[in-house]
Amino acid sequence: xxxxxxxxxxxxxxxxxxxxxxxxxxxxxxxxxxxxxxxxxxxxxxxxxxxxxxxxxxxxxxxxxxxxxxxxxxxxxxxxxxxxxxxxxxxxxxx
Numbered sequence: 001x002x003x004x005x006x007x008x009x010x011x012x013x014x015x016x017x018x019x020x021x022x023x024x025x026x027x028x029x030x031x032x033x034x035x036x037x038x039x040x041x042x043x044x045x046x047x048x049x050x051x052x053x054x055x056x057x058x059x060x061x062x063x064x065x066x067x068x069x070x071x072x073x074x075x076x077x078x079x080x081x082x083x084x085x086x087x088x089x090x091x092x093x094x095x
Contacts, residue, residue, distance in 0.1 A: 013038065013075070014072040014073075014075065014076065016076035018076075018080065021084075022080045022083070022084075024087070025080060025083035025084045025086075025087040026080070026083050028083070028086070028087045028090075028091070029083050029086055029087070032086075032090065033054070033055055033056050033057075034052070034053075034054055034086050035051075035052070035053040035054075035057075036050060036051070036052050036079060036082050036083055036086075037050070037051050038050055038051075038070075038075055038079060039051045039065065041069065044069075046071060046072050047069050047070070047071060048069070048070050048071075048075045049065050049066050049067075049068070049069060049070070050065070050066040050068075050070070050075075050078060050079060050082060051063040051064065051065050051066075052064045052065075052066075052082065066078075
């Protein structure tokens with residue numbers, strides 16, 4: 001039986017080798033339930049927005065989605081910039 005969804009194309013995220021600081025920012029967000037993730041835009045290849053959810057996962061929660069659209073050159077720098085924002089915000093508060 002043929003699939004009703006048709007054949008899906010697989011689009012991969014561009015490669016990025018994060019630095020030690022970027023890994024620290026990302027790991028801080030993961031440990032503190034700050035979920036930041038790229039979201040593909042339907043119908044547009046190689047275009048993404050960034051979703052942010054704070055706190056523990058709740059079923060049906062609303063995502064905060066960035067209004068900007070990023071391409072393959074800007075998605076990872078912007079992702080890590082957002083991780084750094086939350087890292088600076090909460091680490092400086094603790095000091």
